[in-house]
Amino acid sequence: MKDQWAERDLAVSIAEQQAQLTSVTKTQKSVWGEDSIYWTIEGLNNENKPIMVWVQFGLDRKPITGENSVHTELIDNSISEDEMYAKIASELGNIEIIHLQPSYYNKTYVWQLFYKQEGKYVYRFYQFSDGTEIGNGYQLPD
Structure with a gap:
């Protein structure tokens, strides 16, 4: 470490x-x-x-x-972590959030969401500035 x-x-x-x-x-x-x-x-x-x-x-x-x-x-001037959690809950419902953290994706500063839903692991990305989703996310292979 x-x-x-x-x-x-x-x-x-x-x-x-x-x-x-x-x-x-x-x-x-x-x-x-x-x-x-x-x-x-x-x-x-x-x-x-x-x-x-x-x-x-x-x-x-x-x-x-x-x-x-x-x-x-x-x-x-951006969407806060608490606001992101609320947005995720309203849009995705009952998921198991593994982590939500600031990151960088597709030349954009983002919130990176990694979660589990119905046995599948998924990444989604949201603009840090306003919470707009970028792309369709990535589901990890089984």
Whole structure:
């Protein structure tokens, strides 16, 4: 776990420097596709506003540098985790949610939903900004 913690700590440090993150409430690692590895860091910025920060890493577990390697969104300007849970419950009904987390999919910052329904495992993606579903999801093979 030392490598994982070191990678997380580096992501938090980058978010502090580039997104004016001043406190952390949650960190998560998201891996989707062949080259999309992101650490998401939720916390407060220097104006005491809740933010979500995405920090991109390469397959070599090193941070990507460049213009789009760090992305920040004010949580107040997006759909919150609680609002996403409510939306999912109203649209999908009785499912077993395995996880809901911020991620990156199809060049979009998203909420990634992984759930089980009627014995099948499914991924769905929703725009982080407004909760609009992207695509039709992916059902894992049996």
